[in-house]
Amino acid sequence: MNREEFFIYLRExxxxxxxxxxFMISAPVRAPNTIIEAMRYSxxxxxxxxxxxxxxxxxEAVGGEIDSVLPVACALExxxxxxxxxxxxxxxxxxxxxxGRPTCHRVFGEAMAILAGDALLxxxxxxxxxxxxxxxxxxxxxxxxxYEMAQAAGITGMxxxxxxxxxxxxxxxxxxxxKRMHEKKTGAMIRVSVTSGAFLGGGKEDExxxxxxxxxxxxLAFQIADDILNVVGDKKLMGxxxxxxxxxxKSTFPLMxxxxxxxxxxxxxxxxxxxxxxxxxxxxxxxRHLATFVMEREY
Amino acid sequence: MNREEFFIYLRExxxxxxxxxxFMISAPVRAPNTIIEAMRYSxxxxxxxxxxxxxxxxxEAVGGEIDSVLPVACALExxxxxxxxxxxxxxxxxxxxxxGRPTCHRVFGEAMAILAGDALLxxxxxxxxxxxxxxxxxxxxxxxxxYEMAQAAGITGMxxxxxxxxxxxxxxxxxxxxKRMHEKKTGAMIRVSVTSGAFLGGGKEDExxxxxxxxxxxxLAFQIADDILNVVGDKKLMGxxxxxxxxxxKSTFPLMxxxxxxxxxxxxxxxxxxxxxxxxxxxxxxxRHLATFVMEREY
Numbered sequence: 325m326n327r328e329e330f331f332i333y334l335r336e337x338x339x340x341x342x343x344x345x346x347f348m349i350s351a352p353v354r355a356p357n358t359i360i361e362a363m364r365y366s367x368x369x370x371x372x373x374x375x376x377x378x379x380x381x382x383x384e385a386v387g388g389e390i391d392s393v394l395p396v397a398c399a400l401e402x403x404x405x406x407x408x409x410x411x412x413x414x415x416x417x418x419x420x421x422x423x424g425r426p427t428c429h430r431v432f433g434e435a436m437a438i439l440a441g442d443a444l445l446x447x448x449x450x451x452x453x454x455x456x457x458x459x460x461x462x463x464x465x466x467x468x469x470x471y472e473m474a475q476a477a478g479i480t481g482m483x484x485x486x487x488x489x490x491x492x493x494x495x496x497x498x499x500x501x502x503k504r505m506h507e508k509k510t511g512a513m514i515r516v517s518v519t520s521g522a523f524l525g526g527g528k529e530d531e532x533x534x535x536x537x538x539x540x541x542x543x544l545a546f547q548i549a550d551d552i553l554n555v556v557g558d559k560k561l562m563g564x565x566x567x568x569x570x571x572x573x574k575s576t577f578p579l580m581x582x583x584x585x586x587x588x589x590x591x592x593x594x595x596x597x598x599x600x601x602x603x604x605x606x607x608x609x610x611x612r613h614l615a616t617f618v619m620e621r622e623y
Numbered sequence: 624m625n626r627e628e629f630f631i632y633l634r635e636x637x638x639x640x641x642x643x644x645x646f647m648i649s650a651p652v653r654a655p656n657t658i659i660e661a662m663r664y665s666x667x668x669x670x671x672x673x674x675x676x677x678x679x680x681x682x683e684a685v686g687g688e689i690d691s692v693l694p695v696a697c698a699l700e701x702x703x704x705x706x707x708x709x710x711x712x713x714x715x716x717x718x719x720x721x722x723g724r725p726t727c728h729r730v731f732g733e734a735m736a737i738l739a740g741d742a743l744l745x746x747x748x749x750x751x752x753x754x755x756x757x758x759x760x761x762x763x764x765x766x767x768x769x770y771e772m773a774q775a776a777g778i779t780g781m782x783x784x785x786x787x788x789x790x791x792x793x794x795x796x797x798x799x800x801x802k803r804m805h806e807k808k809t810g811a812m813i814r815v816s817v818t819s820g821a822f823l824g825g826g827k828e829d830e831x832x833x834x835x836x837x838x839x840x841x842x843l844a845f846q847i848a849d850d851i852l853n854v855v856g857d858k859k860l861m862g863x864x865x866x867x868x869x870x871x872x873k874s875t876f877p878l879m880x881x882x883x884x885x886x887x888x889x890x891x892x893x894x895x896x897x898x899x900x901x902x903x904x905x906x907x908x909x910x911r912h913l914a915t916f917v918m919e920r921e922y
Contacts, residue, residue: 353778354783355778355779355783355786356786356787359778359782359783363778406741410741413737415733415737416734434714435714435715436786436789438709438712438715438737439785439789441741442709442740442744442782443778445741445745446744446773446776446777446778446782447778449773450770450773450774450777453766453769457763457766457770460763463763463766464762466766467762467766468756470748470749470752471752471756474745474746474749477745478745478746479652479654479655479659479742479745479746480653483741483745484655484658487655490734490735491655
């Protein structure tokens with residue numbers, strides 16, 4: 325797969341995921357309109373769909389087919405979207421803009437934003453359970469995925485990382501603490517995205533373990549890249565005010581290591597993630613391109 | 624089972640559930656202390672454990688044993704507790720007291736309360752998934768329970784009802800709307816508590832359907848009783864200020880129907896819930912006592 329083919333791949337995968345997300349959030353249910361609108365607003369706000377793409381690419385890397393993995397991939401985006409809505413709330417990061425648009429609570433009010441987040445998280449598990457009921461012969465595998473997703477999203481993962489983030493504001497973190505925070509806050513969900521796709525796609529234990537290592541390094545790479553963009557990117561690229569981390573007294577990699585060392589670390593993490601893929605053939609090319617792509621975002 | 628035996632039963636069940644909840648929230652995990660403390664604070668605040676008790680009693684009614692159902696019963700209490708924490712938030716009901724103690728956000732701050740709710744909801748699904756992985760031969764059943772719990776907790780159930788509640792403040796509801804709101808907000812979780820216990824306990828389809836009907840009427844009875852208590856109860860009994868619904872312009876049964884008619888409806892719902900149990904033998908006695916108990920709370 326060359327670079328051009330990769331960009332076509334990305335576009336096609338994103339379209340596939342967007343279409344399914346759109347379908348999932350439009351299926352008629354006996355629920356109040358407002359909450360559906362609030363969920364739609366944030367879910368279909370034009371995210372990059374990194375987590376579901378990683379999930380599908382994880383299945384492909386081990387030779388699995390992607391159709392039966394697609395609902396789980398979408399569930400990961402539901403969880404990601406819930407976390408963004410709650411992180412943006414006034415009591416948390418108090419952000420007014422996300423992806424270039426007013427945040428959920430700015431449009432629908434705080435109560436509805438809290439509930440929209442709650443609902444997206446709940447729906448995510450409904451989606452995985454339903455998917456497992458359709459593929460009954462793999463029921464146990466879906467329970468395993470559900471368990472790992474919950475672990476990655478909960479106190480040992482994303483929520484735990486967000487707690488560390490909230491508690492660290494205005495305090496000086498060590499580099500080890502900063503890494504641990506990001507491992508939990510974004511790393512755990514990145515990791516489970518790849519591994520759950522590979523697991524449902526029929527991957528062997530050592531393949532899944534290697535993809536877990538890939539996910540760990542990729543997750544950290546994403547975070548360092550985000551921190552760098554936050555310092556040097558422009559508002560248009562990020563869809564939110566840049567430099568906001570610093571003004572809020574948040575610890576970031578550039579703040580602790582300087583810009584050059586941060587870029588070096590970013591490269592190091594990307595290389596480690598590529599190394600983890602060494603036992604895979606060209607079916608893992610999308611995962612390889614995804615990793616190098618992180619380095620190439622415009623700074 | 625006579626009245627006295629029922630009260631012993633209630634005490635024993637509550638002790639069993641409290642002990643397991645305490646264990647679940649104390650198991651060492653790699654998570655920040657603060658969030659564990661916030662979750663503990665609300666989870667172990669001395670709730671009546673109605674939902675887990677209903678779940679265990681549902682299993683017993685169909686002749687199932689309760690040990691393997693206990694984790695799912697506890698997961699229902701995790702979900703209930705999350706909903707209380709989020710409902711109490713300033714952006715929602717803005718309540719300062721719950722069960723006679725300051726609410727979670729009053730003690731731990733708003734950010735931590737939002738996250739504690741998110742974490743409890745997430746853990747609930749982890750618990751059910753883990754339980755299904757332990758009882759592998761019943762994996763499909765656990766997926767089914769997970770799906771139904773998510774439906775009962777999400778936009779078609781509890782969250783949907785809370786949205787209707789938020790949107791109805793200061794507006795006049797019809798009696799049909801008020802009933803529909805409560806069916807979603809509290810009824811759906813009450814129903815799924817009984818039916819999931821019966822389903823995992825090996826109940827037949829018609830038994831589970833009958834217990835669903837029981838749950839529907841019981842849920843409504845609980846709500847009418849709560850509304851009545853809110854008007855006439857005293858602060859000590861409820862652990863929060865009474866009359867708070869009225870002062871907030873919330874629609875309630877006593878407000879719409881008057882106190883006497885509300886009490887008559889309460890009795891009617893209790894009787895209907897008992898009727899639904901007519902095909903069950905004495906193993907459903909705890910469920911019968913639970914229903915009549917609702918009528919007997921002190922007004």
